[in-house]
Amino acid sequence: MKIMPNRMDRGFYQFQQEFEDKAIEILRSGWYILGKELNLFEEEFAAYTGAKYCIGLASGLDALWIAFRLLNIGKNDEVIVQGNTYIASVMGITMNGATPIFVEPDDYFGIDIDKIEEKITKRTKAILVVHLYGMASRMDKIIELCKKYNLRLIEDCAQSHGAYFNDQMTGTFGDVGCFSFYPSKNLGAFGDGGAVLVNDEQLAKDFRIFRNYGSERRYYNKFVGANSRLDEIQAGLLRVKLKHIQELTKEKEKIADYYTESIHNGKIQLPRLVKGASGVWHQYVIRCEERERLIDYLDQKEIGTIIHYPIPPHLSEAYQYLGHKKGFLPITEHLAQTVLSIPIYNGMTKEEQEYVIDALNSFD
Numbered sequence: 001m002k003i004m005p006n007r008m009d010r011g012f013y014q015f016q017q018e019f020e021d022k023a024i025e026i027l028r029s030g031w032y033i034l035g036k037e038l039n040l041f042e043e044e045f046a047a048y049t050g051a052k053y054c055i056g057l058a059s060g061l062d063a064l065w066i067a068f069r070l071l072n073i074g075k076n077d078e079v080i081v082q083g084n085t086y087i088a089s090v091m092g093i094t095m096n097g098a099t100p101i102f103v104e105p106d107d108y109f110g111i112d113i114d115k116i117e118e119k120i121t122k123r124t125k126a127i128l129v130v131h132l133y134g135m136a137s138r139m140d141k142i143i144e145l146c147k148k149y150n151l152r153l154i155e156d157c158a159q160s161h162g163a164y165f166n167d168q169m170t171g172t173f174g175d176v177g178c179f180s181f182y183p184s185k186n187l188g189a190f191g192d193g194g195a196v197l198v199n200d201e202q203l204a205k206d207f208r209i210f211r212n213y214g215s216e217r218r219y220y221n222k223f224v225g226a227n228s229r230l231d232e233i234q235a236g237l238l239r240v241k242l243k244h245i246q247e248l249t250k251e252k253e254k255i256a257d258y259y260t261e262s263i264h265n266g267k268i269q270l271p272r273l274v275k276g277a278s279g280v281w282h283q284y285v286i287r288c289e290e291r292e293r294l295i296d297y298l299d300q301k302e303i304g305t306i307i308h309y310p311i312p313p314h315l316s317e318a319y320q321y322l323g324h325k326k327g328f329l330p331i332t333e334h335l336a337q338t339v340l341s342i343p344i345y346n347g348m349t350k351e352e353q354e355y356v357i358d359a360l361n362s363f364d
């Protein structure tokens with residue numbers, strides 16, 4: 001049986017008629033940017049998450065860098081972030097000239113809250129929390145630290161749509177919750193897209209103006225902004241998906257639970273959630289000391305896997321200018337050498353799940 005790491009077509013066919021009807025409706029409407037679909041999506045996503053305001057943007061990276069820009073965090077400022085994240089989290093910080101201060105992760109792939117305080121300096125302005133793989137981070141402790149040191153809190157929720165910590169949804173804890181709707185994400189569009197959640201009315205207004213060239217009224221520009229708008233087709237198709245998000249999340253949760261109950265192999269370590277957290281399983285990430293051999297073995301059985309992520313940001317060529325060398329973040333670097341994402345997607349059949357489980361259980 002051939003199993004790919006992800007199958008986005010399956011997610012489409014689950015609600016094919018609804019997606020096609022919506023796309024045709026928008027194509028025929030004659031209105032493609034900043035219209036009713038976007039307004040409705042923003043209202044509906046805010047209501048779903050419990051945030052006051054949602055502002056649609058063109059991508060997750062835009063959500064991040066525009067957040068830091070509007071919070072005035074840039075040159076000479078430091079932002080704390082976990083070392084084991086997707087590089088876009090770090091680019092969101094550095095695009096405004098701020099410096100990322102890397103902290104090692106805990107055993108749950110989240111930022112190690114016991115290692116944050118020692119990294120706080122006079123220049124620290126914010127903590128960027130990443131709910132990696134769709135597993136919520138320990139928000140109670142992080143909020144305590146932000147209050148104690150008067151830091152801004154930004155959440156990277158590009159992988160955590162609908163994940164909770166203590167009954168509150170990720171993206172609503174801090175100043176800005178940043179989302180991506182890249183097709184492979186849990187709430188994925190059919191192209192690029194992103195959004196922010198905010199509770200502050202003025203900040204919400206600033207995002208709306210910034211995304212449209214700094215213009216509130218056509219041809220009157222308050223400041224130099226960007227072109228970062230979530231278009232009508234993506235917003236409309238996201239509304240279709242959002243209607244089904246609870247069942248889609250449940251479906252992935254069931255697959256993850258089945259994996260966790262059924263995979264038993266001393267050579268493989270399974271993911272775990274911290275107390276109080278829920279997971280939406282953007283990825284199901286296992287760890288294995290003999291990863292390269294495991295990848296080859298699964299490859300022979302036609303099971304596709306992906307490494308999220310093989311090169312930690314601090315060792316990437318893009319960040320050589322920060323001057324970090326190999327060995328700077330041993331835990332992060334070890335994860336980069338041992339993590340492996342196994343197939344998990346909406347529309348995955350029971351037979352496919354069992355095939356993956358059997359293969360992993362017979363790896364020796």
Ligand SMILES: *Cc1c(COP(=O)(O)O)cnc(C)c1O
Binds near residue numbers: 180
């Ligand atoms: C996907 C992703 C982003 C970037 O989102 P884009 O929409 O691709 O720009 C940022 N952070 C994390 C953790 C992501 O997974």
